Amino acid sequence: MQPFWWRVLAPLALSGVLLALCVPAAGAVRADRAAEPPRVVYLTESIGCADAFQRLLCDAFVRATRRTGVAGRIVSPTAREDLRDVLSLLARQPYDLVIAFGYGFPEALSEVAPRYPNVRFALMDRASKEVTDVGLTWPRNVQAVVFRTSEAAYLAGWLAGQLERARPGRDVVGVVGGIPIPSVTDFVIGFRAGVRRASSGARVLTAYSRDFLDASKCRALARRQVARGAGVLFNIAGVCGLGTLDVAKEAGVWGIGVDTDQSFLGPHVLTSVVKRFEVGFVKLLREVKTGRIRTGGDTVLTLRDDAVGLGKISPKVPASLRKEMRRLEGRIARGEIRVPGAFPRPR
Numbered sequence: 001m002q003p004f005w006w007r008v009l010a011p012l013a014l015s016g017v018l019l020a021l022c023v024p025a026a027g028a029v030r031a032d033r034a035a036e037p038p039r040v041v042y043l044t045e046s047i048g049c050a051d052a053f054q055r056l057l058c059d060a061f062v063r064a065t066r067r068t069g070v071a072g073r074i075v076s077p078t079a080r081e082d083l084r085d086v087l088s089l090l091a092r093q094p095y096d097l098v099i100a101f102g103y104g105f106p107e108a109l110s111e112v113a114p115r116y117p118n119v120r121f122a123l124m125d126r127a128s129k130e131v132t133d134v135g136l137t138w139p140r141n142v143q144a145v146v147f148r149t150s151e152a153a154y155l156a157g158w159l160a161g162q163l164e165r166a167r168p169g170r171d172v173v174g175v176v177g178g179i180p181i182p183s184v185t186d187f188v189i190g191f192r193a194g195v196r197r198a199s200s201g202a203r204v205l206t207a208y209s210r211d212f213l214d215a216s217k218c219r220a221l222a223r224r225q226v227a228r229g230a231g232v233l234f235n236i237a238g239v240c241g242l243g244t245l246d247v248a249k250e251a252g253v254w255g256i257g258v259d260t261d262q263s264f265l266g267p268h269v270l271t272s273v274v275k276r277f278e279v280g281f282v283k284l285l286r287e288v289k290t291g292r293i294r295t296g297g298d299t300v301l302t303l304r305d306d307a308v309g310l311g312k313i314s315p316k317v318p319a320s321l322r323k324e325m326r327r328l329e330g331r332i333a334r335g336e337i338r339v340p341g342a343f344p345r346p347r
Contacts, residue, residue, distance in 0.1 A: 038096040038288045040065070041073045042281075043086065045102035048076030053238055056260050057101055057124070057277050064281035068289055083108040091116040097288045099124055099281075103179075103212075106130045113139035120295055122284050125275070127182045127343065128298050143295040145280045146183060150190025150341030151303040151332050152273045153234075155310055155325055156256050157194025159271065160232040161202055162321055163254065164195075167231050171195075171202035174225030176244040178212040178237035186342035187236045187258070187273060193340050205230055212238040219243030226251045232270065234258075245269065254314075261311030272311035279307040300346050304333040 042061045049058035058074055065072035077086045083104050090098050091112065100109065101124040110131045113121050121142040128138040157173075164171035173195055177184045192204045205225045209217040218237050222244040225233060233248045234256040235241030241258060242265075248255030249268045257263070257272030280301055287293035301307030313322065331337045338345070 037069055037071045039071045040097045041095045043100045044076045046079040060277035061281050063278050064285050068285040070285040084112050087112040091119045109142050110136045113142045140296040144298045146300050146343050147275045147308050148302045148343050149308050150186045151339045152308040153187045153190035154194035154339045156273050157191035158198045161195040161198025164231050165199050171199040172229040173232040174205040174230035175234045176218050176221045177208045180208050182342040184236050189341050190339050209237050209240050211240050214240055215243030222247035263312040271313045274311050276307050300343050
């Protein structure tokens, strides 16, 4: 994936970094507003597009704007700014859609969105149940976009289980997750089901670091799983999970990457369970462009949508297993195999 380059423009009335893509300054409304393309703003976490994962999302958003012809802008608040204040500021500007991504946004949107009932919001890679499960009401003008990663994780789990069967001793694999929110547990559920399809008696060790950034926490959990016999370690913890993959390399076991193709980390990476965020952004922007955007629930994207899948598979995997896995992938996409997960499969 080629990184994109941007110019830093003058900030809005907030101190965050503002990235603009062929749009006038916020608040500038032309007389021929109806003739302009829809305007969408993407609000990131405070680290902006700085690390590899955030850059993945920013790149995907930029490509989606180019594919759809929608005018896009990226706003990154600082760590000192309150997300509610930033959301409120953007809601008062002439955007056709405000998209947010980040751990603190579900709760912030549940409070801010009802104040602006005529503004449409979207929450990328988080689910409405993260709000309703804690007793809050999901706003009618917010749409969540979630990726049913359980389907791709099922394939990775099946492959891990097959390789464990070829190893002497008991079949054991490990999973190190970040915070056990639905977008993380969806990976776990699918992976576990895939492992057990390949090896019904396999043990799936699961631990959560409660962190997405501190690699030392994931490293400690991964070492414990290797000590208990794990021959494969699945990272579902973002930057923290790089510690998991480090341990896989040190211990001479397989590692499985997450979100993006992490095969560049070395030959110990068996494969990666990837999310294709561009698919989610394109769907939202096309709905905005046609005036048919849905809000008030979840848009669930699947293997069939090409929104999730596997990255590069190690060349050490036998061709026969690759062929069998492609057949399995087709059956999942057609709905012949119902993969369990944290999110229901769209009908």
